[in-house]
Amino acid sequence: MRLTVVGCAGSHPGPDAACSAYLVEHDGFRLLLDLGNGSLGPLQRYADPRAIDTLYLSHLHGDHWLDLIPLAHVRSHHPDGAAPVLPVVAPVAERGRIAGAFGRSASDLGGVFSFSDPADGAIGPFDVAVLRTKHSVETHAIRLTAQGKSLVYTADTGPFDELSHFAQGADVLLAEAGFPDGVPNPPAIHLTGREAGELARAAGAGLLVVTHVAPWDDDQRALEEASIASAGIATLARPGAVYDI
Numbered sequence: 135m136r137l138t139v140v141g142c143a144g145s146h147p148g149p150d151a152a153c154s155a156y157l158v159e160h161d162g163f164r165l166l167l168d169l170g171n172g173s174l175g176p177l178q179r180y181a182d183p184r185a186i187d188t189l190y191l192s193h194l195h196g197d198h199w200l201d202l203i204p205l206a207h208v209r210s211h212h213p214d215g216a217a218p219v220l221p222v223v224a225p226v227a228e229r230g231r232i233a234g235a236f237g238r239s240a241s242d243l244g245g246v247f248s249f250s251d252p253a254d255g256a257i258g259p260f261d262v263a264v265l266r267t268k269h270s271v272e273t274h275a276i277r278l279t280a281q282g283k284s285l286v287y288t289a290d291t292g293p294f295d296e297l298s299h300f301a302q303g304a305d306v307l308l309a310e311a312g313f314p315d316g317v318p319n320p321p322a323i324h325l326t327g328r329e330a331g332e333l334a335r336a337a338g339a340g341l342l343v344v345t346h347v348a349p350w351d352d353d354q355r356a357l358e359e360a361s362i363a364s365a366g367i368a369t370l371a372r373p374g375a376v377y378d379i
């Protein structure tokens with residue numbers, strides 16, 4: 135499978151990066167993990183937004199889903215014709231946020247999106263496992279496996295033991311570092327670079343890709359902390375970075 139970083143900024147877009155969006159492709163299937171604000175623009179460099187096969191929304195904070203709004207426009211009003219209804223995996227309890235943003239009920243969006251809950255099973259060619267994380271709204275990490283290779287995306291989460299079991303042996307661990315280390319952070323919201331590194335080491339991951347660093351924080355420092363804690367397997371997510379897994 136191929137992972138392309140579309141956007142990787144945490145909490146709000148930065149001058150050089152949109153918010154979270156990660157394109158995962160295998161066997162011609164295009165799965166998008168999150169579509170945060172600003173990410174629909176750069177997505178068009180890597181894929182036709184009308185050709186996305188499934189969108190997985192880890193949770194409904196704006197930095198992970200808000201570009202669903204312009205995506206609906208692109209898919210419904212393109213001069214070449216409307217795109218097929220897009221399967222969107224999103225937590226049911228939070229789905230009213232989506233409908234509210236469109237000023238419609240969730241069922242009224244049925245011509246554009248078909249919603250389903252995050253669940254273990256399959257999406258296209260991927261075997262899928264999900265895990266509820268520790269965040270301020272319902273959030274799910276996801277593990278994708280294809281041809282014996284696996285990618286784990288932590289989504290947003292504070293540290294907890296089960297996460298390292300979930301990520302065990304991942305070839306690539308895409309882990310957030312939304313909080314800086316060494317300052318008092320609220321519990322159960324985000325990882326720091328060090329915690330992302332500790333997670334990668336506990337999971338025995340092959341490669342740690344550190345992402346979701348806020349534009350106002352020092353990403354090089356987050357990478358350094360992650361590198362130390364992971365024993366040197368960390369790299370920093372950058373828009374346009376491609377990982378063949």
Ligand SMILES: [Zn+2]
Nearest residue numbers: 145195197290
């Ligand atoms: Zn976030």
